[in-house]
Amino acid sequence: MATQSHSLSYAGCNFLRQRLVLSTLSGRPVKIRRIRARDDNPGLRDFEASFIRLLDKITNGSRIEINQTGTTLYYQPGLLYGGSVEHDCSVLRSIGYYLESLLCLAPFMKHPLRIVLRGVTNDQVDPSVDVLKATALPLLKQFGIDGESFELKVVRRGMPPGGGGEVFFSCPVRKVLKPVQLTDPGKIKRIRGIAYSVRVSPQMANRIVDSARSILNKFIPDIYIYTDHMKGVSSGKSPGFGLSLVAETTTGAFLSAELASNPQGQGAAVLPEDLGQNCAKLLLEEIYRGGCVDSTNQSLGLLLMTLGQQDVSKVLLGPLSPYTEREREAERIPSRPDTDSKEQAAQLDLTNHKIMT
Secondary structure: OOOOOOOEEEEOOOOHHHHHHHHHHHOOOEEEEOOOOOOOOOOOOHHHHHHHHHHHHHEEOOEEEEOOOOOOEEEEOOEEOOEEEEEEOOOOOEHHHHHHHHHHHHHHOOOOEEEEEEEEOOOOOOOOHHHHHHHHHHHHHHOOOOOOOOEEEEEEOOEOOOEOEEEEEEEOOOOOOOOOEEOOOOOEEEEEEEEEEEOOOOHHHHHHHHHHHHHHOOOOOOEEEEEEEEOHHHHOOOOEEEEEEEEEEOOOOEEEEEEEOOOOOOOOOOOHHHHHHHHHHHHHHHHHHOEOEOHHHHHHHHHHHHHOOOOOOEEEEOOOOHHHHHHHHHHHOOOOOOOOOOOOOOOOOOOOOEEEO
16 A cells, blocks of 8 residues: 555546546555535435445555545555455446456455445446456456456346345456457357346246347357346346347457346336347447457456556457547546646556557
8 A cells, every 4th residue: 555655636526436446456545526516416426435335345454535525535545455245236336337346456456356246237327247247257367367266146136226136256366467469359150148037027038039139140140148037036126127148259259238128117118129139239230340359348458458567468449439438538637646746647558558449
């Protein structure tokens, strides 16, 4: 933990999660002011406060100070400790919101991380647990993060707004990452997917599968979409259904797309046939964009390249997603250190890495 280094100062709620993750990895304290200061409901949201509590649980010695209105946050990161952890996530955001950051932090902890997350497993905003399991875990394995304890499992599904899902994630410790050479996207050889339904008729999942295959069968024969219908306590607290699709290429790249039904009581009802066809079209769009890493994991791949050895890594990306673009903008925004004007923001050093876009 860097106790003598000056804190980096930022303003606004943008990039809050990314700034806290990079602060934890670099050991640099950060102070974030004017968090939604002009909003009718100023300060940190419940899901952001829950994320801060999660960082406190997986670290040892972190210092967190929040003012009464929640508009100013001071975060001095502690040691990434790991171990066995349980956390109740806010139902305002999916578990994927928290998992994306844990995938960046877990390999660098002192002890292997074993964590149980409870909340919403699938929604329309964040990457679902199914997509992260099918795409992010193989990407981490490319960097040498692998082992018997490397696991991501959906114990119970939970749809918004009630949640009630449960996910188990465990990751081994890797102090050194391997350089990667991901420049050949290859050609699509198979498509796999999961059509899930909770607290609705099991036929919903079957209708989704039929509609998705009606489009994908025109392009490739090797398609298998599993149906996952959970009952009782395993089905969470709210009804819903959705589809996650993953295309695998001949060179081991994974491209994903997903769609979920509208939350109960919000928006118009969605037909399973429409959802399946739209998700299949989204997958075709992702394949058309190309690259060796899909849009969901672009920022994860670039961060792991930065944290790897001082060696040349190459990755071929399609058009950058809005999320990745926002991260690049965050890295270009200079900070205003509290005590030394000569210090600059903690930016990702990509000098020794070649990024092809």
